[in-house]
Amino acid sequence: xxxxxxxxxxxxxxxxxxxxxxxxxxxxxxxxxxxxxxxxxxxxxxxxxxxxxxxxxxxxxxxxxxxxxxxxxxxxxxxxxxxxxxxxxxxxxxxxxxxxxxxxxxxxxxxxxxxxxxxxxxxxxxxxxxxxxxxxxxxxxxxxxxxxxxxxxxxxxxxxxxxxxxxxxxxxxxxxxxxxxxx
Ligand SMILES: CC(C)(COP(=O)(O)OP(=O)(O)OC[C@H]1O[C@@H](n2cnc3c(N)ncnc32)[C@H](O)[C@@H]1OP(=O)(O)O)[C@@H](O)C(=O)NCCC(=O)NCCS
Numbered sequence: 001x002x003x004x005x006x007x008x009x010x011x012x013x014x015x016x017x018x019x020x021x022x023x024x025x026x027x028x029x030x031x032x033x034x035x036x037x038x039x040x041x042x043x044x045x046x047x048x049x050x051x052x053x054x055x056x057x058x059x060x061x062x063x064x065x066x067x068x069x070x071x072x073x074x075x076x077x078x079x080x081x082x083x084x085x086x087x088x089x090x091x092x093x094x095x096x097x098x099x100x101x102x103x104x105x106x107x108x109x110x111x112x113x114x115x116x117x118x119x120x121x122x123x124x125x126x127x128x129x130x131x132x133x134x135x136x137x138x139x140x141x142x143x144x145x146x147x148x149x150x151x152x153x154x155x156x157x158x159x160x161x162x163x164x165x166x167x168x169x170x171x172x173x174x175x176x177x178x179x180x181x182x183x
Contacts, residue, residue: 021073021114023123026056026063033072034065041109044172045144047090054092055079055106061130062103066110066119074110076123078103080134084159086142086177089170102179103131105141124154131182139180142171148178155180 026034035049056063059079066074079093080100087093087106105127110119127139143151148158156178168175 021066021068023064023066023126026065030065034075037109045089051090058093058096073114076108077106078127080136086167102138102140103127103136137182141178143176143178144171144174146174148176151178
């Protein structure tokens, strides 16, 4: 294992208790670390750094880093979007649609060292609050890697249609579109 990979997988320090890390707003300075984490966790679903940069520029309120001090342990990108629609992977959004009617969680990653300590649960609480502030009536996401059971726990349900199936093709065979109404 090379030094950069070891550094990302096993961040310095050993306190990985739940209270030792928290979600905070992402900054431009976080993007290099976010790219490293993404490349590590999503080797088969790569996205260009500039695609991440665009999301942070278009909707900074929906971009978060899981951090313990200066150490990044995960990230999340969310933005307003249209229900029953999934933006193509590794493509620019260009703009946030005026007709947005959900908060779409594009990606959430928690590094193995911090998993199983409710980071994803706490992220969903943040996203629900953000969607409510923006008067967006639902959360939506594309589940990959068989994470459907996890998202179901947070109120998401799978929605299927031939049109969605075409849009999910770029996310791999395990991809399922899911919606969690807020009310
Ligand atoms: C999916 C992921 C973000 C979950 O993060 P996390 O902080 O470990 O999740 P939480 O601790 O909040 O988990 C909540 C519950 O879901 C369970 N869970 C976690 N990952 C799961 C998975 N992949 N499948 C099913 N259940 C899962 C946890 O065991 C926990 O249950 P518990 O409360 O009974 O212990 C993290 O595992 C990850 O980054 N995975 C790789 C990338 C990925 O799959 N991202 C999501 C793409 S849609």
